[in-house]
Amino acid sequence: MLFQDREDAGRQLARALVKYRSRHPVILALPRGGVPVAAEITAQLEAPLDLVLVRKIGVPMQPELAMGAVVDGEQSLIVRNQDVVELAGVSEETFDVVCREELAEIERRRVRYLGDRARSDVKGQVAIIVDDGIATGATTLAAIRALRKREPKELILAVPVAPLETLQRLHTEVDAIVCLDTPRDFGAIGYYYRDFRQVDDDEVIAILERFPARKMAAPAP
Structure with a gap:
């Protein structure tokens, strides 16, 4: 199709x-x-x-490859793709850095798209x-x-x-x-x-x- x-x-x-x-x-x-x-x-x-x-948490050198995802909410929900994390050799610190970057993009989108909607x-x-x-x-x-x-x-x-x-x-x-x-x-x-x-x-x-x-x-x- x-x-x-x-x-x-x-x-x-x-x-x-x-x-x-x-x-x-x-x-x-x-x-x-x-x-x-x-x-x-x-x-x-x-x-x-x-x-x-929601934002994909991409592997730093292969951003299209998802090592997890994060969703906005009263408490952010993070889903980890542990197999990809381990295969790519991504440290906990690196995962957290990328996660924070994606949370920042989520916040930007919330303000830009939704405002006070x-x-x-x-x-x-x-x-x-x-x-x-x-x-x-x-x-x-x-x-x-x-x-x-x-x-x-x-x-x-x-x-x-x-x-x-x-x-x-x-x-x-x-x-x-x-x-x-x-x-x-x-x-x-x-x-x-x-x-x-x-x-x-x-x-x-x-x-x-x-x-x-x-x-x-x-x-x-």
């Missing part, structure tokens, strides 16, 4: 999620790439849109986590575990594309997974999009302005 762009992927994913519309879900996007995907789902499901501020309360709600794809799953896992602490009624993971092996590892962490393509020989997320240009801060802000925070519906029965 090849998506034209993130908006196309979002529209296709929205069709697969339409059964959740009557359950008044909350859509939670991983910035930045997940936000244009989530926007299409938000529009189709007439749902609130919010962000999950009201946040969605997911307690007792159906929560749908959205990204533009999953590779190793480190950031996704961190986002899932952070959201679990907020006690949603049901937690759904929705992505256009992800390797089957990664989804199998995440299966026990969520109540359901909606994924349109699960190639075994994955490569990289960008391989599945004709247009996979980088999403910038201004685009994220513009999308959030299109979907202002609003009062939640009653918890899903």
Whole structure:
């Protein structure tokens, strides 16, 4: 499967999620790439849109290789990929330095993207986590575990594309997974999009302005 762009992927994913519309879900996007995907789902499901501020903790010499991830919250949640930490020979001190750098970027994004925007309360709600794809799953896992602490009624993971092996590892962490393509020989997320240009801060802000925070519906029965 090849998506034209993130908006196309979002529209296709929205069709697969339409059964959740009557359950008044909350859509939670991983910035930045997940936000244009989530926007299409938000529009189709007439749902609130919010962000999950999560950052990959990359190996210093190979930043694309995740040795963990960190998620914003009342207490930051850190997920370690211990196998990668040990394989790369990363010390505890180095891990902590990179982690602090990513926390600083999370704080920058919170101020820039959200400002004084009201946040969605997911307690007792159906929560749908959205990204533009999953590779190793480190950031996704961190986002899932952070959201679990907020006690949603049901937690759904929705992505256009992800390797089957990664989804199998995440299966026990969520109540359901909606994924349109699960190639075994994955490569990289960008391989599945004709247009996979980088999403910038201004685009994220513009999308959030299109979907202002609003009062939640009653918890899903």
